[in-house]
Amino acid sequence: MLAYLARRIVQTIVTTYIVISIIFMLIHILPGDPALTILGGLAGTPTDEQVQLVRERLGLDQPLGTQYVQYLSNLVRGDLGTSFVTNRPVIRDILLRVPRTLQIVIPAILLAALAGIPLGVVASTHRGKPADFFVSTTSVIAFSLPAFVSGLLLVGLFALRFRLLPSGGYVPPSRDLAAFLSRIVLPVITLAVSPAGMTMRMTRSSILEQLGLDYVTTARAKGAADSTVLYRHVLKNALIPVVTALGLQTGIMFAGSVIVENVFNWPGVNSLLLQSVHDRDYPVIQGVILVVSLMFILINLITDLTYGVIDPRIRYD
């Protein structure tokens, strides 16, 4: 087990190094100069001299190779640099915003599991009947709805029409827990819709697959009731691929929550990334991608380990 973990950690370091190097090259190839954003953006009137001075101040006038080495040596010392635009340390804003994305992603995946698994079980046990049809249709719709459509629908209904919930924004839970909770509801539901649909379908098909296997026939032959067969034997096996898929979904959701963050004005780490790409704020782009890749890899590692817990046949060596 330890050897397995050690291998995974080495893999992580190599992967991360490749990712940040590619990103570094890519963003410097992109047209557009961060100096122009700093000097006023769309409303700016920068002179060549001003641009040159800003570029010098930011170290952008140096050869790309020098900048790359400088970046790596800072990184190894744990220094993610300062934002070109706001002049704040990159790590500070990332540490502020990663928890906020997690605050919507983790409840969303839990909600997707809580909604999807039971409904998938119902669909599989009532196969061919109206309940199955209803669940299957719902899951397809849920799975296909883009996040901004479901998000805007929910806002239109609950925030504008019925005025039950705020339309968006963020309040730190330490400042006002009630306000925080009221604002978290809609983004979490929006994020959960698609994975819930996927979970319903996967659970249903996975259970049906298990129900056709020999050990189920054996259990029934030994006199076990249907519910015992289902809940004591089949479910655990059926959930293996579902858990794996949910784990992958968590990673994808964490990296891709940008639309929900936009619609609900939730200041998470992905809206930070979007804004920084828009501004060509290189240190922030690099910092966020580094952190998001690490989190993605970590989530996948946890998923793989969970897989081993559920299925005793899996060995790590």
Add this chain to the structure above:
Amino acid sequence: MKRILLVALGMLLCFGVVLLAVPKPGGTLRVAIHRDIAGLEPQITFGAGSYIVQQNVYENLLCYAPPDGHIEPQLALSWEIVDPTTYVFHLRQGVVFHNGSPFDANDVKFSLERILDPATGATLATQLSDIESVDVLDEYTVQVNLMRPNAVFLALLASIGATMVDEEWFAEGHDPTQEMNGTGPFKFVEFEPGLNTILEKNENYWREGMPYLDRLVIIPFADDSARINALLSGEVQFIEYVPWVDFVQVEANPDYNLYKGFTPFNLVRFSVTEPPFDNVKVRQAMNYMIDREELIALAFGGQGIPIKVGLLYPGTPFYSEELERWEYNPEKSLELLQEAGYDSFGDLSFVLKCATVTVHTDSAEAIQGLLSRLGVDVTLEYVDVPTLLDYRKNGGYAACMDGLSLSYFDPDAYSYYFETGAIGHANGAGFSDAALDALLAAGRVETDFEKRKQIYQAFEDRLLDLAPWFFGFFRPQGEAMAAFVKGYERLPADLGSTSTSRMEYLWLDQ
């Protein structure tokens, strides 16, 4: 008896009306802006959203005032133009910065010199470069010496970015990108990117009784729908950059007020060095080829004002009705094309680059549609904002969609785009005309209004002949707020988007 009662009733009514009109102090105003503030730096301008922060924490020597945008004293109480190159300003006394440090002539000298220093990156650096020196005559009197007469000087001092900062504060080593220290009605409390900016009432503000509001909480809402929803759900009480699609909805709703204007203009830049627009006849033809009314209807739901002349807003003092010429005239357009060597509309084809900003893309798509109806082949190529910024300065397009507003309220603002080497356009597009340069230089130093107007008329006449752009239309822009937010007045024409620099006048009627 009846008469006494009537008189008493009349007096009571008057008293009541007076009470109603008296601003009530107190309250927190939550404001939604469409782009998060990019920085706290006082002398670099970032666009309308940041004016709410920068221009309410910091102040200028002069400012623009409603209803007509005349120039008023702000930190300078009065001034004299001793001779065309010498200005003396008498400063307001007893004004203090937020850290308690008093405002005096040394601060004015420091501030102006800081703007001129290229290391600052100040937006008005080029425009104010006629300043030769600044002398402190006494504690509250400053003399500014110009290299040559400049008719725009006072307008520039009233413009966004000509802010006064505290010399001692800078000497103490404070970082203006992380902290703010101004003389304005609101003090900076905190800023978190993507979350909010919080400003608090300046208890020692020099305007008696103002500001009325206790706090401003400014929240960025990048998504148009999210922003308007925030207003309609009560999450915020004031939004800027109202999407035009929501104008009708807001205007029809008695719980909200919309303040709109047509400040920015949409245009298409042409490269004068690359075909097909290297031929002036083709550029002129483009200005007759596109039906501006229909373009406005398609891109902005009919909310907009076609440009008939140039960039000066109709009704402003320098606008010339005699020069009105642009209209939809496909026959004339075809004639011009034929003079340029094309047989028909179908022979013309070009790539139109466009930034992925809604107010540009809608227009670009409409233009493509309208032109393809005539047979012109237009290919749209989308780029992002930083790429557009690059194009503005350095070129790299045959045709490029853009939307701008004049950087200051004076016809000399043309020089930023069309003077030889101008960084706003001429440099990147390869545009240069000696006659235009001469007129711009003459207009800058001429102080007599009538003579200046003639100079700019000659300028516009020649500019339209050279047609470096497709001069499109003035597009709608507005702020919306809950009906109980009072005191907001929108400045006219090009000053419209700077109206949010006057938050000291706002109060909540509740």
